Amino acid sequence: MTLSNLLTITPWPALSAAILLLLLMAALYFARGTAHQLLLAAAAALSRGLRVASHAVIHGQQRLAARNREVLLAAGREGKERIVEREFTRVADTVRKDLAGYPDMHRRLSEAIQRIEEDQEKAAESPPEAPGWAQAVKVVADLDKRNSGGEILADIHKSLVKAHEEAMDDYRKASGERHALLRRMMPDWRQIREALGHVGKSVESVIGRAQTIDRHMQEYEAIVRGEDHAVSVLSSSSIVYFFISALVLAVATAGTAVNFTLIARPMAEMVGGTNFIGAFRTADIAALVIIMVEISMGLFLMESLRITRLFPVIGALSDKIRVRMVIVTFLILLLMASIEAGLAYMREVLLLDEMATNALLRGDAAGSIAGSHLWITTAAQMGMGFVLPFALVFVAIPLETFVHSLRTVVGLIGIAVLNALALVLRLLGNGFRHLGALACRVYDLPLFVPLWIETRMLAGNADAEAGADVADGDQRKAWKGARS
């Protein structure tokens, strides 16, 4: 039944429309209470559902935050353990190195000290012998005055001068010897000073490392206690590590792309240029596989050297097997690098051949490249082909950092997304609750005429009831008065 049909229920469409409008209004008016209940119930149900969903999301966000905190603390604990372990190893190395030389140093010091003592003893100043002429003077004094004392005195004087000269010579000789002994002490003193300086440096180094260990241990304790500050520091560090490692990985990806370009063309010479696996050329896939194998070997090499810890199995191997693994992976890498250098050379040859052919086909004699400087590009390509596999080995370090920090960053992003979702759900829940009330008002809008009439009628009824109450009261009073 269309609208035009409905307008034909009376011969006058306007009248038909008016009747239909009245009927519609009547229907809406009588269904008003139920419709209001329906609208309010639906809005309340939606609002409640959204609020429950919001609570669930908040709960999930809290669980994720707790999980992320655990992951952060575990990662931080592991990192600190590694740092402290490394510091202890360094201290142990320093102590071992110094203590290994300690007996020798001690012996050298003792010998030097002993030599110094001996020399010092020898260098002690010996007192000059008592002059022999004092006795002679006494004898002369006791002589008789009449004897020829002048001659005797002259002889004594002569003897005295001679004795004095001899004594001076002896003294000078002894002083020279003493000085020689003191000079001989100097290297020993220097040796002692050097040895003690070395010991001082070692002790300072150990003290410095001990302070570093103390600092790391304090941080480690804070992490173990799960302090908020430690979590905050770890979180910000993780984000920084994430971006830095992502940047380095992007650089490594560019290096991989260059490497790929170097070997993809000559690979077509080996596996054919027209075979496809899916949508990709077999030659391209082969080139990519070679690069991936190189990166894998690099990872294994780094793991075997215990620089990274992505594969606990490799880290747990015995030292002997690890050393063997290092040798094997390095040899494979060397082989791969040599192959790449060869392929890079082949690429240059193929490129020249293709250019020469195209120049011939175009009839462009000048187009064919022949120059003595071409060896530079060939050598550069070969060098890059050889070096890039080894450079890609170091991808393992940022990769490890990226993997570890990715967990935290993804967790943080998840928490932020869940927070936003919870907020949106909460806002929607409140919005729906108000939307129910608004829908009731909108429903009432076309019924303003019957509602107005209803209001008037209700007001009239109330007045009448009030009048009836008053009359009833008057009647009761009159009856009470009559009885009294």
Next chain:
Amino acid sequence: MKRILLLLAGALALGGCAPPAARNTGVYLLVDTSGSYNRQVGKAEQIALYTLTRLQSADTIAVARIDTASFTEKDIIAKATLDDRPSTANAQKRAFASRLEKFIDQSPPAAYTDITGGLLQAIEFLNEKHPGRKEILILSDMKEELAKGYVRDVPLDFHGFDVVALNVTKLRSDNFDPRLYLARLDQWRDRVEKGGGHWRVINDLDHLDGIL
């Protein structure tokens, strides 16, 4: 979850086992050697060499002449399917160019122009090679002149073919009445498009970029 993974693995395996779609190109160059066009044959070398520079490994190229009876393999001057290995493909290109040069130097003029026969031969040749993309280049004035007794009123199946008319020169009669030239081109366009092919005309040989 396991089921989904199994399904994915199955789909991948099936995708991997499916025969790969051909990605190579097949080019057949028809060179009109009739008396009215024989002077233009030199341009065939230019076009063929340009085409060779654009071809890759596994692509096919053939150059054939249009003469009195063109529906024969004998009219194929040179043909080659480029090798998988780029170095061998380059050597093939050089050998092809050498053979073509010899033909251009010794090309005798033909009395009649059997374009339809040449097209039939081209269709047959390229369909046998199964390339992913098939292109027929016609270096001709597109005026067919059949000798007595030759029936060429046969439907041509150009499905999957690109037909490019190159250097379609104007005849003396075309100059008197250009409608003849236009009608000739329209007639060939209709024939190719009714056969399911795609028709193009390139008269400026300095801009051959659109060929392949």
